[in-house]
Amino acid sequence: MSGPFSDLEDTIFSDKSVLTEDYQPEEILERDEEIEEYRYALQDVLFGRAPENIMLYGKAGLGKTAVTTYMMNALKAEAEERKQADDLYIHELNCNGKTLFVVVRQLVNSLLPENASEFPKRGLGTSDAFEELYRQLDRVGGTHFLVFDEIDHLDDVNTLLYELPRASSNGHITNSQVGVIGISNNYTFRQSLSSKVKDTLMENEISFSPYNADELQTILRDRADRAFVDGACDRSAIAMAAAISAKDMGNARQAIDLLRVGAKVAEKNEDRKVEDDHIESAKELVQRGRLSNRVRDQTDHAQYILETIAHLEQQKKTPARSKDIKAYYEKVTTEWGSEPLTTLKSIQDHLSDLHMLGFLQRSEQNDGERGGRRYEYELDLDPQIIIDARKEVESE
Structure with a gap:
């Protein structure tokens, strides 16, 4: 009797854990x-x-x-x-x-x-x-x-x-x-x-400084030799994964993820070797996953603020002032059954931290002598990634 797994006979992996x-x-x-x-x-x-x-x-x-x-x-x-x-x-x-x-x-x-x-x-x-x-x-x-x-x-x-x-x-x-x-x-x-x-x-x-492309290739070649069966990973695919990661953040974890996800794409397509086009397909998947994980790593209220700005961005209400962000943030926290932070200063501190971490763009506005200077904020990444990550967190 055949089942959904009966046609699976072999794999390009010899030790998949090496890429975790x-x-x-x-x-x-x-x-x-x-x-x-x-x-x-x-x-x-x-x-x-x-x-x-x-x-x-x-x-x-x-x-x-x-x-x-x-x-x-x-x-x-x-x-x-x-x-x-x-x-x-x-x-x-x-x-x-x-x-x-x-x-x-x-x-x-x-x-x-x-x-x-x-x-x-x-x-x-x-x-x-x-x-x-x-x-x-x-x-x-x-x-x-x-x-x-x-x-x-x-x-x-x-x-x-x-x-x-x-x-x-x-x-x-x-x-x-x-x-x-x-x-x-x-x-x-x-x-x-x-x-x-x-x-x-x-x-x-x-x-610890970022890795360059040559260093990442050395790391990936070692992992590939351990992770895949002989001949299941093209050297040019390794070079591509290393080059993408070196250009982005010099991040070994990202490079290894590209190789792992590229291999998953190859297996899904029933291909017997990881090649450049598989790494190219993996690029967007890994990027979205990494951004989602960065969102999930933030504190609860930092996440609420990110979700707030994501909604404002989708409504085309950004760049937004901190007091406008605070008003919408209170609505978001209440909807999730949480108590919002009460002071504008606490919101501004979170906004400053999120800007420093690269989640937000910040622009300075000058309202003249009476208005003084103020900051406006907008996301520096896809708002849908924030919203999807938040839904996943709350569903856990």
């Missing part, structure tokens, strides 16, 4: 300089000395998280072979959409004994969570690296970066050592920190 975002390569390509900087910043741990704090900067898809995972695994393996090195513990957390309390609570729970009750979600404050964190760090002992991915998304990052690096000097921990590793997509993140944090953090900074 979760794949961690055994070898990191085209990041030798950054790995060497990282190696120097981490080396004290191998001699039993206090770990240094490290901040990584660079846009998404430039290898910051992959390199960090690679270096942490290598450091832990080496520390186990060194008599001078303390027991080493790595704690990795993603800060996107989380409060400081949630992050500290997660750290506490990762350190608690196996049979202990979790730190409560309610009833205690952030200071209580920090106190418990220090207790657990000293109970476990050793050296701990706390890795905070997307640290620039944390609501009260100044408190985190003031508390943890000073935990030993302030007497909060005596039997353990702590190093902080922050990963940020925002090159100007350090400028947003308070002066007291900047003065005490004393971090090593490692900046």
Whole structure:
């Protein structure tokens, strides 16, 4: 008896997971300089000395998280072979959409004994969570690296970066050592920190620059050799995916996505090889998907504001002033059953952030001596992408 899958006999893939975002390569390509900087910043741990704090900067898809995972695994393996090195513990957390309390609570729970009750979600404050964190760090002992991915998304990052690096000097921990590793997509993140944090953090900074086309080709050739059966991916298709990504953002994740989606297009067309036309077809699909994911990564109210401007754009009411955006935003939030932000300043702060992130275009208007200067905003991407992404979020 035949079924809908009975005619599927083979595939162009040998290991499709190689092209997924979760794949961690055994070898990191085209990041030798950054790995060497990282190696120097981490080396004290191998001699039993206090770990240094490290901040990584660079846009998404430039290898910051992959390199960090690679270096942490290598450091832990080496520390186990060194008599001078303390027991080493790595704690990795993603800060996107989380409060400081949630992050500290997660750290506490990762350190608690196996049979202990979790730190409560309610009833205690952030200071209580920090106190418990220090207790657990000293109970476990050793050296701990706390890795905070997307640290620039944390609501009260100044408190985190003031508390943890000073935990030993302030007497909060005596039997353990702590190093902080922050990963940020925002090159100007350090400028947003308070002066007291900047003065005490004393971090090593490692900046990840965009890949060029040759570097992306090296990465894609390696992935293609692992992902596809022999002869199933044309070298010119790899060159095209690398060139598109290098011209756009120099983003390895985007280049790999182009290859993966191009392969899906080829299979759907029942073609046996990924070629240039498949990559060309994948280009728009990947672009829309990436923009949608960027929208979904924003806070709830940032998304409401983006949806507001998308609707205004479709009604041809942009560029729009912040007070007009606020009025429509209140309608959008109410329709989604949420409480709107109440002050114009809070809306303007979100608009400024969304402009900085590249979602919005901003133009300055001068209304003369009495009116003063003001900004008007409009989207810098297809409004339908915003609306579609918002519908998907709310339906989850």
